[in-house]
Amino acid sequence: MVAPQPIENKLMNSSLVAQAALVGDKHKFISTLISPNFTALEEWARQHGIEAKDHAELVADIRVVALYAEIVREVNGRLAKFESLKRFRVVPHEWSIETGELTPSMKLKRRVISERYAALIAELYEDEATSSGELDR
Numbered sequence: 001m002v003a004p005q006p007i008e009n010k011l012m013n014s015s016l017v018a019q020a021a022l023v024g025d026k027h028k029f030i031s032t033l034i035s036p037n038f039t040a041l042e043e044w045a046r047q048h049g050i051e052a053k054d055h056a057e058l059v060a061d062i063r064v065v066a067l068y069a070e071i072v073r074e075v076n077g078r079l080a081k082f083e084s085l086k087r088f089r090v091v092p093h094e095w096s097i098e099t100g101e102l103t104p105s106m107k108l109k110r111r112v113i114s115e116r117y118a119a120l121i122a123e124l125y126e127d128e129a130t131s132s133g134e135l136d137r
Contacts, residue, residue: 002022002030002082002083004021004022007020007022007030007032007075007079007083007085008020008021008022008032008108010075010078010079011032011034011071011072011075014071015037015040016036016037016040016041016044016067016068016071017034017035017036017037017068017071018035018036018037018038018094018095019034019035019094019095019101019102019108020032020033020034020035021033021035021108021110021113022085023114023117023121023124024125027125027128028128029086029087029128030083030084030085030086031085031086031087031088031089031121031124031125032072032085032087032088032089033088033089033091033113033117033120033121034068034071034088034089034090034091035090035091035093035094035095035101036055036059036068036090036091036094037094038055038058038094041058041059041064042058044067045058045061045064048063050063050064054092055092055093056092058092059090059091059092064090065090068088068090069088072085072088087124089120089123089124091117091120095108095113100112100116101113101116
């Protein structure tokens, strides 16, 4: 029972986050999917000597994962314990109106995101019963 938009907006305060979608309805903890700002992320990667053949390889790089983990930790530091994000995944797509994840007014189409990333969301919660609830990629 957490309002997602304020937390998503806190994540999007980072220039590296284009969009964020909280997931976890009917689960014990909240997770988030992060759609990177690839222009900013690619520049950061260049500055840190990271080369990737595509966006999927880039978001899977452990240094990129650590970068986004730090963003999530910073946001968690400003949230109540029950609101904190326990897990996240950076997706290899920048969400847009054209690809169907955003409305013309730039709001998330949560149903579309839930359906499109159903397997990834399921992965976030596959060990929910035994999870310690600590921040985990």
